[in-house]
Amino acid sequence: MRTAEIKRRFLAHFEANGHVVVPSAPLPAISDPNLLFINAGMVQFVPYFLGQQSPPYQRATSVQKCIRTPDIDEVGKTSRHGTFFQMNGNFSFGDYFKSGAIPLAWELATKSVEAGGFGLDPERVWATVYLDDDEAYDIWRATGVPTERIVRRGKADNFWSMGIPGPCGPCSELYYDRGPEYGREGGPEVDEDRYLEFWNLVFMQFERGPGAGKEDFPILGELPAKNIDTGMGLERMASLLQGVDNLYEIDEVRPILDRAAELTGKRYGAHSGHAANQSHPDDVRLRVIADHVRTALMLIGDGVTPSNEGRGYVLRRIMRRAIRSVRLLGFQDRALPELLPVARDCMAPSYPEVAEEFGRISQYAYAEEDAFLATLRAGTTILDTAIAETKSAGRAALSGDKAFQLHDTYGFPIDLTLEIAAEQGLQVDADGFRRLMADQRGRAKADAQARKTGHTDLSAYRRIVDTTGLTDWRAYTDLTTESTIVAILTDGEPVPAATEGQIVTVVLDVTPFYAESGGQAADAGHLTGTDGAGEVIDVQRPVKGLVAHQVRVTAGHLTVGARLTANVDATWRLGARQAHSGTHVLHAALRQVLGPTALQSGSYNRPGYLRLDFAWPGGLSPATRSEVEDVANQALRDDLPVTAQLMPLTRARDLGALALFGETYDEQVRVVEIGGAWSRELCGGTHVTHSSQIGLLALTGESSVGAGHRRVEAVVGLDGLRYLARERDLVTQLAAQLQAPREDLPERIGALLGRAKAAERRADQLTRELTAQRARRLAADAVRINGTRHVGVVAADGEDPRQLAELIRAALPQDRPGVVAVAASASRNTRLVVATTAATPETLGAVHLLKATLDGRGGGTARLAQGGASGRTAEEILTALAASI
Numbered sequence: 108m109r110t111a112e113i114k115r116r117f118l119a120h121f122e123a124n125g126h127v128v129v130p131s132a133p134l135p136a137i138s139d140p141n142l143l144f145i146n147a148g149m150v151q152f153v154p155y156f157l158g159q160q161s162p163p164y165q166r167a168t169s170v171q172k173c174i175r176t177p178d179i180d181e182v183g184k185t186s187r188h189g190t191f192f193q194m195n196g197n198f199s200f201g202d203y204f205k206s207g208a209i210p211l212a213w214e215l216a217t218k219s220v221e222a223g224g225f226g227l228d229p230e231r232v233w234a235t236v237y238l239d240d241d242e243a244y245d246i247w248r249a250t251g252v253p254t255e256r257i258v259r260r261g262k263a264d265n266f267w268s269m270g271i272p273g274p275c276g277p278c279s280e281l282y283y284d285r286g287p288e289y290g291r292e293g294g295p296e297v298d299e300d301r302y303l304e305f306w307n308l309v310f311m312q313f314e315r316g317p318g319a320g321k322e323d324f325p326i327l328g329e330l331p332a333k334n335i336d337t338g339m340g341l342e343r344m345a346s347l348l349q350g351v352d353n354l355y356e357i358d359e360v361r362p363i364l365d366r367a368a369e370l371t372g373k374r375y376g377a378h379s380g381h382a383a384n385q386s387h388p389d390d391v392r393l394r395v396i397a398d399h400v401r402t403a404l405m406l407i408g409d410g411v412t413p414s415n416e417g418r419g420y421v422l423r424r425i426m427r428r429a430i431r432s433v434r435l436l437g438f439q440d441r442a443l444p445e446l447l448p449v450a451r452d453c454m455a456p457s458y459p460e461v462a463e464e465f466g467r468i469s470q471y472a473y474a475e476e477d478a479f480l481a482t483l484r485a486g487t488t489i490l491d492t493a494i495a496e497t498k499s500a501g502r503a504a505l506s507g508d509k510a511f512q513l514h515d516t517y518g519f520p521i522d523l524t525l526e527i528a529a530e531q532g533l534q535v536d537a538d539g540f541r542r543l544m545a546d547q548r549g550r551a552k553a554d555a556q557a558r559k560t561g562h563t564d565l566s567a568y569r570r571i572v573d574t575t576g577l578t579d580w581r582a583y584t585d586l587t588t589e590s591t592i593v594a595i596l597t598d599g600e601p602v603p604a605a606t607e608g609q610i611v612t613v614v615l616d617v618t619p620f621y622a623e624s625g626g627q628a629a630d631a632g633h634l635t636g637t638d639g640a641g642e643v644i645d646v647q648r649p650v651k652g653l654v655a656h657q658v659r660v661t662a663g664h665l666t667v668g669a670r671l672t673a674n675v676d677a678t679w680r681l682g683a684r685q686a687h688s689g690t691h692v693l694h695a696a697l698r699q700v701l702g703p704t705a706l707q708s709g710s711y712n713r714p715g716y717l718r719l720d721f722a723w724p725g726g727l728s729p730a731t732r733s734e735v736e737d738v739a740n741q742a743l744r745d746d747l748p749v750t751a752q753l754m755p756l757t758r759a760r761d762l763g764a765l766a767l768f769g770e771t772y773d774e775q776v777r778v779v780e781i782g783g784a785w786s787r788e789l790c791g792g793t794h795v796t797h798s799s800q801i802g803l804l805a806l807t808g809e810s811s812v813g814a815g816h817r818r819v820e821a822v823v824g825l826d827g828l829r830y831l832a833r834e835r836d837l838v839t840q841l842a843a844q845l846q847a848p849r850e851d852l853p854e855r856i857g858a859l860l861g862r863a864k865a866a867e868r869r870a871d872q873l874t875r876e877l878t879a880q881r882a883r884r885l886a887a888d889a890v891r892i893n894g895t896r897h898v899g900v901v902a903a904d905g906e907d908p909r910q911l912a913e914l915i916r917a918a919l920p921q922d923r924p925g926v927v928a929v930a931a932s933a934s935r936n937t938r939l940v941v942a943t944t945a946a947t948p949e950t951l952g953a954v955h956l957l958k959a960t961l962d963g964r965g966g967g968t969a970r971l972a973q974g975g976a977s978g979r980t981a982e983e984i985l986t987a988l989a990a991s992i
Contacts, residue, residue, distance in 0.1 A: 108220070108225070108345075108348040108349065109345075109349075109358050109456070110193075110341060110342075110345045110357060110358055110359045110456075110457065111456035111457045113195075113225070113341060113344055113345055113348060114170045114193070114195065114341060114457055116215070116223055116224070116225065117168070117170065117195045117215065117339065117341075118168055118169075118170065119223065120211075120214075120215045120223065120224070121166075121168035121197045121211070122168065124166075124211060125166050126164075126166040126167055126168040126197055126198075127163075127164040127166065127167050127168070128167075128168055128169070129151075129167045129168065129169040130169070131169060131170055131171045131172045131193075132145055132150070132151040132171065132172075133145075133172075133409040133410060134172050134173075134174055134405065134406060134409040134411065135406075135409060135410065135411055135418050143174075143176060143417060143418050143421060144173070144174040144176065144418065144421075145171060145172065145173055145174070146173050146174060146175050147171070147173060147194060147338065148169060148170075148171040148173070148194035148195070148196030148336075148338050149196065149198065149309075149336045149338070150171070151169075151171070152167065152198055152200075152336070153269075155200050155334075156200075156273075156274055156311060156334055156336070157273055157274070158332075159569070160651075162200040163774060164200075165199065165200055165201065165202040166197070166198070166199055166200075166202055166203070167197070167198045167200075168195075168196065168197045168198070169195075169196055169198075170193055170194070170195050170196075170341060170457075171193065171194045171196060172191070172193055172405060172409070172458075173191070173192050173193065173194050174190055174191055174192075174402065174406070174421075175190065175192070176190070176421055179421075179424065179425065179428075182394065182395055182398050182399070183390075183391035183392065183394040183395040183398070184391060186352065186353030186354065186355060186394075187353055187354055189342065189354055189398045189402075190398055190399065190402045190425060191398065191401055191402035191405055191406075192340060192341070192342050192354075193340075193341035193342065193457075194338045194339070194340065194341065195338070195339040195340075195341050195344070196336065196337055196338050196339070197211065197335070197337050198334070198335060198336055198337070199334060199335035200332075200334055201332035201333065201334060202335075203335065204310065204333045204335060205242055205243050205246055205279075205308075205310055206246055207335075208308050208310070208335045208337060209243065209246045209247060209250060209279065209308065210246075210250055212281065212306055212308060212337065212339075213229075213232075213250050213251070213252075216232060216281060216305075216306065217229040217232065225344065225348060226348075227283060227347070229251065231283055231284040232252070232256070232281060232282070232283055232284075233252075233256045233257075233258065233281070233282040233283075233284065233294050233295060233302055234247045234252050234256065234257050234258070234279060234280070234281055234282075235257075235258045235259070235260050235264065235265055235278075235279065235280045235282065235295055236257065236258070236259055236260070236265060236277065236278075236279050237259070237260070237261075237262075237265040237266055237277030237278060237279075238259050238260065238261055238262075238265070240259075240265075240277040240279070240310075243277065243279045243310070244257055244259070247279070256294070258294050258295060258296055260295075260296070264278075264280075265277060265278045265279070265280065266278060267309045267311075267336075268315045268324070272314075272315055272316055272317050272324075273314065273315055274311040274313075274314060274315070274330060274334065275311065275312075275313050275314070275315040275326070276309060276310040276311045276312035276313050276333075277310050277312065278307055278308060278309050278310070279307075279308045279310070280295075280304050280306065280307045280308070281304070281305055281306040281307075281308075282294070282295045282299075282302040282303060282304050282305070283302070283303050283305055283347055284301065284302055285301055285302070285303055285347075286301070287301075289301040290302075303343065303346075303347065304340075304343070305339060305340060305343045305344050305347060306337065306338070306339040306340075307337065307338050307339075308335070308337045309335070309336040309337065309338075310333065310335065311330065311333060311334040311335070311336060312329060312330060312333055313326045313327070313328065313329055313330060314326070314327040314328055314329075314330055315327070342354045342357060342359075342360075345357040345358070345359070355375075355393075355394050355397055355398070358453065359401070359453045359454060359457075360397050360398070360401060360453070361397075362449050362452070362453055363396070363397040363400050363401060363446060363449050363450050363453060364393050364394065364396070364397035366445060366446055366449045367393050367396040367397060367400075367433065367436075367442075367446060368393055370433065370438045370442065370445055370446075371393075371433065371436035371437050371438045372436075372437060373389045373393060373436055375389075375390055375393050376390060389436065392432040392435060392436055393432075393436070395428055395429060395432045396429050396432050396433055396442075396446065399425045399426065399428055399429035399432075400429050400443070400446045400447060400449075400450050401450045401453065401454065402425050403422060403425055403426045403429065403447075403450075403472060404447060404450045404451060404454060404461060404468060404472075405454065405458070405461070406418075406421075406422045406425075407422070407467075407468045407471050407472060408458070408460060408461045408464055408468055410708065410767070412471055412708060412722075412813060412815075412816055413426065413471065413475045413813065414813060423475065426443075426472065426475050426476070426479070427479050427520060429442075429443075429446075430442055430443070430476055430479055430480075431520065431523060433446075434483075441473070441476055441477070441480070442476065443469075443472050443473055443476045444469075444473060447468070447469055447472055447473075448465075448469075451465050451468075466703075466704040467704045467706055467722045470704065470722055470723070470724050470815045471722060471815040471816070472815075473724075473815070474724055474815030474816075475815065482517055482519060483519075483523075485517055486513055486517045486519030486523075487519075487527070489513060489517065489519075490513060490519065490524060490527055490528075493505060493509045493513075494527075494528060494531050494533060495968065496954075496966050496967070496968075497533060498531070498533070499954060499968060499969065500954070500966075503533065503534060504533060504534040504535060504536050505524070505528050505533055505534070505535045505536065506536050506539065507535070507536035507537070507538065507539020507540040507541075507542065507543060508539065508543060510524050510535050510536065510537075510539075510540040511539075511540050511543040511544065514540070514544075515543075515547065521535075521537075521540060525537070565649060565650055567596060567599055567600070567601065568649040568650045568653055568655065569650055571593065571594045571614055571653065572650060572652065572653055574593075575593040575594070575614075575616065576616075577652035577653060578614070578615065578616070578617070578618055578652065578653050578654040579616060579617040579618070580618060580622075580654055581617065581618065581619050582618075582619055582620060582621040582622075582630070582675075582793060583751075583793065584619075585619040586619055586674065586675045586677055586680060587619060587672060587673065587674045587675070588615075588617045588618060588619045588672075588673050589617070589670065589671075589672060589673075590615040590616055590617045590618060590634075590670070590671060590672070590673045591615065591616045591617075591668065591669070591670055591671075592613055592614070592615060592665060592666065592667050592668060592669050592671065593614050593615065593616050593667070593668075594613075594614040594667060595611050595612065595613055595614075595665065595666075595667055596611065596612040596614075596655075597609065597611045597612070603666065603667050604664050604665060604666040604667065605641075605658075605660050605664060605665050606639075606660060606663075606664045607639070607660050607661065607662055607663060607664070608659075608660060609659075609660050610644070610657065610658070610659050610660075611657075611658055611660065611665075612655050612656065612657055612658070613634065613641070613655070613656045613657075613658045613665065614653065614654070614655055614656070615654070615656065615673060617673070618646075618654050618656070618673055619673055619674075619675050620632060620643060620646045620654065620656060620673065620675055621646065621675075621680075621683070621792075621793055622646040622647055622648045622654050622655075623645070623646060623647055624648060624791060624792075625710075625767075625790060625791050625792050626687075626690070626709065626710035626711045626712055626792075627683060627686075627687050627712055627713075627792040627793065628683065628711070628712065628713040628714075629645050629646035629647070630643070630646060630675045630676070630679060630680060630683070631643060631644070631675075631676045631679045632673070632674050632675040632676045632679070633674050633676075634656070634658060634665070634671050634672070634673055634674075635671055635672045635674065636663075636665065636669050636670060636671030636672070637669075637670075637671075638663045638664055638665075638666065638669060639660060639662055639663030639664045639665045639666075639669075640660075640661050640662040640663065641658035641659060641660045641661055641665055642658065642659045642661050643656050643657070643658055643673075644657050644658070644659055645657035678714075679714050680793065681714075681824075682713075682714025682715045682824060682825075682826070683712070683713065683714050683793060684793045684794055684795045684800075685714070685715070685795060685800065685801045685802060685823045685824040686712035686713060686714060686715060686716060686717045686823055686824075687712050687717075687790075687792040687793060687794055688749055688781065688794045688795045688798065688800075688801055689712070689717050689739075689801050689804050689821065689823040690710050690712050690717045690719055691779065691781055691786045691788055691790070691794075692739050692742050692743065692781060692786065692798060692801065692804065693717065693719055693735070693739050693804065693819065693821060694707050694710075694719060694721070694765075694786070694788070695739075695742070695781065695785055695786035696735045696736075696738040696739040696742070697719075697721060697735055697819070699738050700731060700734050700735050700738060701723060701731075701735075704722060704723075705721050705722060705723055706721060706722050706765070707719055707720065707721050707765070707767065708720045708721060708722060708767075708816065709767075712792075714826075715822055715823060715824055715825065715826030715827075716820070716821075716822055716823075716826060717820070717821050717822075717823065718818055718819065718820045718821075719818070719819050719821075720812055720816060720817070720818045721816075721817055721818075721819075722815060722816065722817075723815070723816075723817045724815050726809065726811070726817070727809050727817070727819075732806055732809060732819075735806065735819075736804065736805070736806050739804045740803060740804055742781070742782065742785065742786075742798050743798050743799055743801050743802070743803065743804065744799070745782070745798065745799075746797050746798060746799040747781050747782030747785065747797065747798040748780075748781075748782065748783075748796070748797055748798075749779070749780070749781050749794050749795055749796055749797060749798060750779070750780050751777055751778065751779045751780075751790075751794065752777070752778055752780075753775050753776070753777055753778075754775070754776065754778055755774060755775060755776075756772055756773070756774055756775070756776050759776050759778050759789060762778070762784075762787060763784070763787060764776075764778045764787045764788055764789050765787065765788045765789070766788075766789045767789070772789060776789050777789065777790060777791055778790075779792070779794055781798055782798070801823050801824060802823060802824035802825065802827060802828065803823065803824070803827045803828065803831075804821050804822075804823050804827060805821060805822050805823075805827040805830050805831055806819060806820070806821050807820050807821060807822055807830060808820040838852065841856070845859075874905070878906060878907075878910065878911055878914060879914055881911075882911060882914035882915045882917075882918050883918045885898050885900055885915050885918075886898060886915050886918035886919050887918075889919065889925070892989060892992045893992060894924065895924040895925065895926055895947070895951060895992055896919055896920070896923065896924065896925040896926070896944075897925070897926045897927075897928075897989060897992055898915050898919075898925075898926075898927045898928070899927075899928045899929075899930075899985040899986075899988065899989055900915075900928075900929055900930075900985075901929075901930050901931070901932070901981045901982065901985070902929050902930065902931040906931070908929040908930070908931040908938055908939075908940045908973075909929075909940045909971075909973060911929050911940075912927045912928075912929040912940040912941070912942040912971075913942055913971070915927045915929070915942070916942040916943070916944060919944055920944070921944050921945050921946065922945075922946050923944065923946050924943075924944060924946050924947040924948065924951065925943060925944035925946070925947060926941065926942075926943050926947060926951060926953075926956065926988075926992055927941065927942045927943070928940070928941050928956075928985055928988045928989070929942075930981035930982075930984050930985050931981065932980065932981045935977055936975045936976070936977050937975065937976055937977070937979055937980065937981050937984055938973065938974075938975045939957060939960065939961060939965070939973065939974055939975070939976070939984055939988070940971075940972075940973045941953040941954075941956050941957045941960075941967075941971070941972050941973070941988070942970065942971050943956075943969065943970055943971075945970070947969075949969060951992060952968075952969035952970075953967055953968065953969055953970055953971050953972040954966060954967045954968060954969060954972040955969070956972075956988055956991055956992070957972040957973070957974050957988075958972075958974075959988075959991050960984060960987050960988040960991060961974045961975070961976045961984075962976075964976060
């Protein structure tokens with residue numbers, strides 16, 4: 108049974124039993140700051156389990172895309188570890204409990220294939236329950252499972268909690284006996300390879316108190332509303348139903364693995380004498396390729412793009428591991444164009460969007476591979492030099508700072524550095540590398556925390572919601588409201604009042620202020636009351652439905668409970684509306700000119716200014732930029748109506764409304780249209796009512812922000828007019844200075860630049876000739892020290908010390924020992940370059956003389972070395988080197 112069919116049967120079974128089918132949330136669509144990606148089917152339902160939101164349905168079922176990043180390094184080592192997987196789940200929010208969940212799971216697992224089930228042999232299914240869960244034990248007995256196949260297990264295996272205080276409870280797990288050829292008799296307690304777990308039913312029955320670990324926390328009591336959370340691993344069920352031994356052989360993975368084997372000339376599983384968890388290295392690498400290519404496809408499909416931080420870094424690491432593995436198996440050409448389409452064909456039956464969006468997905472993927480291959484070429488050259496220097500210095504290990512430089516500056520993977528160094532008989536100072544990485548992470552973490560101005564523990568905001576309710580938010584309709592201060596916080600703690608000069612967080616019962624979201628900057632404005640006033644400098648939504656204002660108190664004092672007027676700066680809001688509507692117009696214009704794959708991946712807009720990031724493989728030509736600008740301004744001239752309406756998410760999708768990849772949307776969404784279907788996007792921002800109110804749109808820049816990723820910037824309204832006026836004034840000034848008509852300026856400036864470059868080339872040539880003449884004179888005047896010709900000289904201003912040293916060396920007799928030393932003084936440092944002739948003995952090698960002169964600093968080879976020293980003049984250094992010959 109194919110994986111897509113397993114998914115279909117699962118959803119159909121639970122839908123027929125009163126469950127609402129809920130689509131998988133995008134992989135990065137989570138609000139938990141501790142998670143990079145959704146890692147379990149229940150994650151999108153956590154607010155319902157915690158009681159933070161009321162569930163819109165009592166029963167739900169889903170097949171959730173998941174990624175578990177701790178498994179990345181384990182992929183390939185075993186036959187069952189993978190980064191991407193799918194979790195089939197059914198959930199009850201205070202509706203049915205154990206007596207409902209257990210029969211539903213048993214029925215689907217053991218019902219015949221003809222009747223819509225999975226057809227597992229009921230005589231081979233085992234159940235486990237928590238030690239004292241007699242209720243679940245009795246229900247399994249009543250369902251038909253004999254006592255010898257019901258196993259009681261402890262808290263480590265059969266008790267679930269989220270690791271924090273809150274709902275928890277016993278589990279009941281289903282296992283399938285794969286037969287004696289897979290291991291020992293005796294059930295899951297004896298052998299979990301033979302008895303394979305495929306379903307876990309979690310009964311959220313109790314409330315957990317604070318504790319250190321999974322088995323070290325108190326149970327505070329039984330919850331009145333008991334919830335069900337079950338998870339069935341789709342890949343595991345597929346391996347059972349397809350009669351294969353591991354996840355790499357199921358229909359969604361094996362074709363990728365086979366294509367990788369075909370490219371590299373390998374054959375998966377062709378090696379004998381290797382146990383399931385001790386595979387041949389070729390098999391391990393083929394598994395890495397298959398898993399990581401599929402994972403990359405799904406991540407990019409959900410809006411993640413390669414970068415050097417967060418989710419983008421995980422994606423980049425996954426892709427680079429796959430590409431490296433292909434190359435280590437012998438295939439040196441671009442691999443992803445051969446593998447990604449296979450992954451698409453595997454996953455499209457379950458996720459048709461990966462086929463529909465493959466143009467965008469492949470642009471990012473192929474550009475990332477090209478960038479990484481360039482990194483490999485550059486990094487390998489630098490690493491080879493570092494290895495040569497390490498060996499020349501007689502050291503057995505490459506320094507940690509060199510490994511870190513390769514990783515941090517050039518993106519060269521540390522594991523590749525380790526491998527290449529080992530091939531050359533060298534170790535790597537891994538401890539030093541890890542220490543530098545930890546230092547960098549610490550700095551990044553501190554910097555990120557420092558930039559979170561006004562950061563407060565979210566629990567403080569949740570207490571405000573519990574006490575005073577959600578904010579009455581009127582940003583779409585009002586610029587002014589009469590409001591009451593319901594809370595003031597400073598440094599994360601509630602305070603009763605704030606006085607002049609303080610910057611505090613203020614929560615109002617009613618507000619007209621737009622909170623920063625969807626790329627739109629927060630409103631600016633003022634709070635004015637009888638006893639005090641404040642300037643609103645930022646507005647955020649720390650928790651859903653609550654608006655928090657960062658306020659600088661400018662007069663008197665603000666007090667909890669005080670009435671005041673909240674007033675948005677009308678000019679600011681108008682500029683913000685123009686910029687946000689302009690962003691939608693620019694997005695539509697880009698898609699009209701470039702095609703539908705030019706999809707927005709991020710944006711930012713503030714009054715008068717906007718920038719938009721979108722998927723595109725290369726830069727835009729001046730002609731293309733002009734065309735995009737023309738299409739956008741034509742839409743402004745046409746005075747298209749701009750409307751916003753709330754509708755169900757399903758209807759918005761049916762209408763073709765564009766959503767930002769990776770974002771989570773509620774069941775009710777706001778759709779903003781400009782000219783009807785000309786631009787239709789999901790958006791929560793503020794907008795003009797007609798496109799002509801944007802004024803004009805002028806593109807000011809276009810650049811790369813990553814492989815396959817471009818950014819355009821523009822100004823609108825009065826800011827656009829001012830920008831064009833400055834451009835006009837600049838052209839006028841140039842025309843006056845060059846005494847040429849405006850239309851002739853490009854040709855005139857081009858001619859001037861051509862003459863300037865020609866003069867620069869002539870000057871460079873003359874400088875080189877003069878330097879060469881000086882080098883010959885210096886070589887002719889070389890002094891003899893202990894039988895070695897020696898030239899020691901201070902470089903003149905503008906001379907390149909290394910070039911001068913090499914020219915002098917070339918002018919010396921190459922069949923006799925010769926040492927050239929050129930020093931150049933800077934403000935706080937003196938640079939020294941040493942070059943030697945081929946006949947110079949090893950004892951007078953360049954790097955040896957350099958280090959002896961500079962107290963061990965600097966590096967290079969026996970023929971050319973360079974370094975620097977502070978606190979010593981050029982003359983002192985040259986004298987010291989001459990004394991070493």
